[in-house]
Amino acid sequence: MPEPMSRRTLLRTVAGGAAAVATGAAATATPAHAAGSRVPGAVRELEEKIKSAMAAYGIPGVSYGLRYRGRDYLGGFGVTDVSAPQAVTGETAFRIASTTKPFTGTAVMRLAERGRIDLDAPVRRYLPDFRTSDEAASRRVTVRHLLNHSAGWLGDVFLDTGDGDDALARYVAAMATVPQLTAPGTVFSYNNAAFAVAGRVIEVVTGKSYEQAVRDLILGPLRLSQTAFRTSELPGVRIASGHDYDGAPGEVPLPRSINAVGGLYSTARDQLRWARYHLGDGSPLLTRRSLRAMRWRPGPGGTLFVELDGAGVSWMLRPTAEGPRVVQHGGDWPGHHSGFLFVPERDFALTVLTNAESGPLLTAELFSSDWALSRFAGLHNLPARPQVLSPAQLAPYEGRYVADQIGFGGERATLAYELAGADGRLILSYEGQNVAVLPFYRKDYALVWGPDGSDAHSRADFVRNPDGTVGWLRLGGRLYRRTPSAPTALRTTSTPPRLLPVTLPYPAVS
Template sequence: MLVIIAESEAFPLARGDVDVSLTRRTVLKSAAAAVPVAALSTLPASATGLREPAAIGRLAEKIEAGMAKYAIPGAGLGVWHRGREYVRGFGVTNVDTGEPVSGDTVFRIGSTSKTFTATAIMRLVERGRISLDRPVRAYLPDFATQDPSVAARVTVRQLLNHSAGWQGDYFEDTGQGDGALAQYVAGMTKVPQLTPLGKVFSYNNAAIGVAGRIIEVVTGKPYETAARELVVDPLGLVHSRFFHSELDGFSVAASHNIVDGKPVVEPSFDAMPRALHSIGGLISSARDQLRYARYHLGHRDLPKLLSDRSRLAMQSHPGPGGTLFVELNGVGVSWMLRPTAQGPTVVQHGGDWSGQHSGFLFVPQRDFAITLLTNSESGPSLVAELFADDWALQEFAGVSNLRAVPQELPPSRLAAYEGTYVSQQIGLDGKPEELGLDLTADSGELVAGMGGQALFRFAFYRKDYVLAQNPDGTPTHVRANFVRGSDGQVEWLRYGGRLFRRQSATKKALRPAKLRHPATVW
């Protein structure tokens, strides 16, 4: 069966971490069912009598318009701007109950959880329990991968900067017991090695699962307990938990699917294999996420979990670069490091799970942070507008993406990129699944299709780098790039941070029989 899994961050045919499918996301972008938007919650700044900046009002209007356009029932927003905090809820937690979203409503944050795993690792680094540049086997002596030489050499840092080189989308459900993560890591021998260790960026959920297992072994505690003791509780994140059983008394955002253009509660989306908790399992609120962002901005009013040196090290010295919906200089210690035309670095993550999609970024040089949590399968469309496009960055931080002007290329140049590209994952049942995309030249661009259906267009803006557009030419706010092999020929398409191997120029990709799968981020 061919399946699509964004982030991060379904194969990410529009966002990364546990991510949703491109095909579904493309369809969802066309949904225009209006959804009632509840009254805004009171802002802390409003309570003090301070006037709300006009930019916050424009942001609220953009969110409300996006919720109506994309059929998103509810959203939680947190913004830190010019020394003030703005937290509010939009819409409803559940279309069946009509309960309003507040700044304390909890959503599953998906792959932003990876940065909590990395922060916990860094606390253990400072205690002398872990070294980023020691091999994984220093902590997991029996660690094995399909390529034995990689298992012997891969370091903790390479796990966290997504350069381990093995297939990243490994989602096997190993149960809900305390041994789930250990069993998951023991299954790494079924995960193929794609690229040489440390040489190529490819978004890697499985690698962060291994990092989570290191935390368990070093602390002697289940991952969730260790993460709470090392990060969540010391920071005072009172609405952040890993298990639904811990949410009694909380306002909880229900997950919604889109049916006939309208949001419908889908309880099955709430299930997550316990083995994926270090990868994308944290449930949190906009208020808690903003507090967490302010910690990583270095605000002195918050508990000091790490030295400034360690905190800043997470945001620097990136591994190999590429694209993950935006261009990346690379990944530091789990943080995506995004260049801007003006110079300041954007530190970014975000995450996706079925029916729960979010964005998270901050700009240290501008003391700005924003997080948005949504409760609909169509959430990635709004998240892309605010976290991949320039609008929010320009409005609040005065920075923008690197310049990208689409160019038309002659057929002779496009021929080097044409062909069928295939990516793989290991699903919840432990079985391999594939996704194939056909790329063909058309009017100076590449058309990406599946089963004869055009899904989007790639317009080149510099060598090997493309802007992804909808079939009608409207923007998706997503960038991707091609990766060349040692012979200089195009070997991979990197889309949503994942690698699609170029297989042939004639074989046509099959259309998946099913497009439903959990997503991971970006």
């Protein structure tokens, strides 16, 4: 969900610069298939890759679900909690964070199919008092804009408005002062707050709490019995605890006000069932036409770790060199990081859940790089050959780039990066320390490498102003406003930093 670039986001973006932290947890494996059974070599390779990453990155527990060649595979490795270890299985619940968003989108689509919501109607048809700091944008923004990340206002708003049934209503009312960055429908910028607004639309239309509406519209009909907003609703299900970079367990509560943004817990088994549903397994819920419509008409394109055609109704729509589109989402909350994707044209799906802050190192390898797509679906990312540019070509991109977040208590935090050209590429720095290298591979699009030049399996791009000048850096899906400035002197290190050297007063979600 969030950003200015949080520790989590830059760890994922600069995956090559992170070091492993030992947790002391044994990497026990509980794959769903019996030992010695005839399992495709690709599935064994996936399991070995997961176990190797757990050892290298200090991840206590990982669960996965895979749909491949008409069969389902499920497995778990490691432990739920290093201080009270239980074996992770395919039926261990992790917080899935932003992978909740497609549940919100699917709930809206169910209501749209019933004629109760028009995706292209203004939000004010359902929330007459809705407004941000920009009155014109508040009038124009539509439900579809909420769901394809083009609403245009500051997206990382994590205001905690309590645990009552009015939490979401109070959150949306408090958005009156949230700044508008771009006009609705014009620019992709990952927007957590927009999904909270969508959750409030669901509440008003159904007359129920957001959580109850999702239970009634989705979880119950699809029998997703291992998916819930509270762990107390999952009796008998093992719950994975989040772990910090040092391996210490610890949970960061997620405010009820952003449950529509990232509040669900789920298991690999339920996530695989969810994937099969969206692949079109025939379960009665949405018509096939509506399922496909969630993947049609993408909004503005850009990057969110990978290059995107844009977002559909809550799904990230990712192009491939071969043509078939990847439908994708991921989830990030302190201590819980996961990935989820499927390819309808290949009957392929993959979900991986982790319980460590170093989890993005594994999810980057499986969900941003080519490895899983090529091994299981014969697909690849759009080609990206790094280029060396002249100082004159790099100069228009140099400067200071700034973004904000609004925290649990309404406090604002600002994150500022510097970009300066060196050796034909851009160097991203924070407080004088190099944290990433950005080599361009085509106009306005760059790879994101670790400060040592290692591949972080990530991409970023630049958004231009109406006059053609560079106005924004889009990194981790968020917009950083450019303020031209003289390049600062950059300090290089022989050993790249393990963590982004910034601590925000609240966690980021993605």
